[in-house]
Amino acid sequence: MSNKILVPIDFSDNASTAIQFAIDLAKKRGFEIHLYHNYTVSSSSFDDENKDNADENFKADVLMSDLIDKLKAENPTVPFTSKCERGIITESLLKETKNAGYLAIIMGTKGKTDDTSVIVGSTTYAVSQKSNIPVIAIPVHYQTKDIDKIGLLSNFKYAELDTLNEFIKIFGSNVKVQIIHVHYHPDSEADIEDKLEIWKYQIKKHTEITDVDIEVDSIQTDVEELDTIPEVINEIIKDEQIDVVLITKTRKSFFERLFKKSVAKQIIHHPIIPTFFSKA
Numbered sequence: 001m002s003n004k005i006l007v008p009i010d011f012s013d014n015a016s017t018a019i020q021f022a023i024d025l026a027k028k029r030g031f032e033i034h035l036y037h038n039y040t041v042s043s044s045s046f047d048d049e050n051k052d053n054a055d056e057n058f059k060a061d062v063l064m065s066d067l068i069d070k071l072k073a074e075n076p077t078v079p080f081t082s083k084c085e086r087g088i089i090t091e092s093l094l095k096e097t098k099n100a101g102y103l104a105i106i107m108g109t110k111g112k113t114d115d116t117s118v119i120v121g122s123t124t125y126a127v128s129q130k131s132n133i134p135v136i137a138i139p140v141h142y143q144t145k146d147i148d149k150i151g152l153l154s155n156f157k158y159a160e161l162d163t164l165n166e167f168i169k170i171f172g173s174n175v176k177v178q179i180i181h182v183h184y185h186p187d188s189e190a191d192i193e194d195k196l197e198i199w200k201y202q203i204k205k206h207t208e209i210t211d212v213d214i215e216v217d218s219i220q221t222d223v224e225e226l227d228t229i230p231e232v233i234n235e236i237i238k239d240e241q242i243d244v245v246l247i248t249k250t251r252k253s254f255f256e257r258l259f260k261k262s263v264a265k266q267i268i269h270h271p272i273i274p275t276f277f278s279k280a
Contacts, residue, residue, distance in 0.1 A: 004034055005025065005026060006105045006106070006133075008035075014138070018108040018138045019035070023075055032080070034102070038088070038093070102133055103169065105127065106138065107123075134167070138274050147171060150178070150242065151215075151236070152164060159248050160246075160248045161203065168209065176211040178242055182216075183217075247275060
């Protein structure tokens, strides 16, 4: 099994946050970290756009070399490698994951040029939707902490068990799972809780996680007011003190609506905790 984590960077502050998250994970789990940078006109943290591409590429190479030296000095037990190449990040990054074995991609939700992005940072969202390995999106200015409790957004799909096992492969099974289900019909809450109890059993049976609880809530407004879905989920995340939220990408599911611009602005555009996207 691969033990490498891929961290795309643009030398922004949020890239540094993603790197620190990856370092803390690598120290706990014995992983290697591979830093990956794509050359673009503005990707090298230099503001003079009149410089030719060769000069920009050279500066990015120097920045990467200096960063690797610094990280190795500060974290001598973590193996680091790096790569800089020209290309479109959403294409070349996915190509990189197919050419080498990685466990996951860890990336920031906003980069140097992503300040007006609509969903997770447009780049992070695009990668998460096509990646053949899990993508972990790290919020701006996130402070790394122990991961003790995870929230699994659930619509009773068996693919959610695969998502949990993907998480376990990277983070381990010593966590508590909070199954989160948000629905529109308060009258059916008892039936849904019965389903969630069955789903608790399925999780314990098909994963290594034994500590499982449920959290169910309903939307109290008109069915068309979809923006209340992420608001409710974020309130659950805060109230239950969840450390990472897991999202399963399944076709024609409830969670397709989470990825639409109007609904995702709470969870995706402004994530409050790391978000774990299952592989495509």
